Amino acid sequence: MDLVQLIIAIIVLLIGWVIISIPLWLAAKVLTGGQATMGEAMLGMLLGGIVFVIVYALTFLVTNTFTSSSTAVLVASIVSFLAFLGLYKVLFDVGWLRALAIAILAVIFAVIILFLFGALLAALGIAVLAL
Numbered sequence: 224m225d226l227v228q229l230i231i232a233i234i235v236l237l238i239g240w241v242i243i244s245i246p247l248w249l250a251a252k253v254l255t256g257g258q259a260t261m262g263e264a265m266l267g268m269l270l271g272g273i274v275f276v277i278v279y280a281l282t283f284l285v286t287n288t289f290t291s292s293s294t295a296v297l298v299a300s301i302v303s304f305l306a307f308l309g310l311y312k313v314l315f316d317v318g319w320l321r322a323l324a325i326a327i328l329a330v331i332f333a334v335i336i337l338f339l340f341g342a343l344l345a346a347l348g349i350a351v352l353a354l
Contacts, residue, residue, distance in 0.1 A: 244268045246336060250328035251315050259315055267314050274310050279303035 224232075244265040251259030251267075282302045287295035311322040 240265060240268065243333075246332035247325070247329040249332050250325045251311075253328065254321055254325050255315055255317060263314055267311060270310055270314075271307055275303045275307045278306040 241261075244261065244267075247267055248259060248261050248264035251264055279299045279302075283295050283299035286298045290298070308319060308322045308326065311317070311325050312319060315322065315325060317325065
């Protein structure tokens with residue numbers, strides 16, 4: 224990979240990171256009375272995945288030592304999700320219930336945005352085919 228390809232890859236990753244942070248930013252904006260920033264949302268997207276994976280892996284390894292694999296998966300999923308919500312709780316300075324609401328609303332906003340984007344692309348594709 225040469226330098227130009229590396230720069231393009233970094234730019235694409237940064238643009239993607241901004242785009243996937245938008246639903247979280249919107250959800251946090253709604254549920255924090257407009258006090259959430261895009262920077263907090265971007266940090267939440269970055270750290271959320273990292274926290275979830277690390278806590279899941281550690282919890283699974285410890286739990287799997289004492290229980291069955293299916294129980295370890297369940298416990299690790301619950302603990303890592305709580306750690307994920309804890310991150311939102313601290314990051315957006317909200318309670319546990321509001322952190323959960325932010326996570327749920329962010330998913331809803333993401334689905335709506337993806338649906339609208341898909342509809343736009345489909346309309347453009349149909350318009351191009353008509354030419």
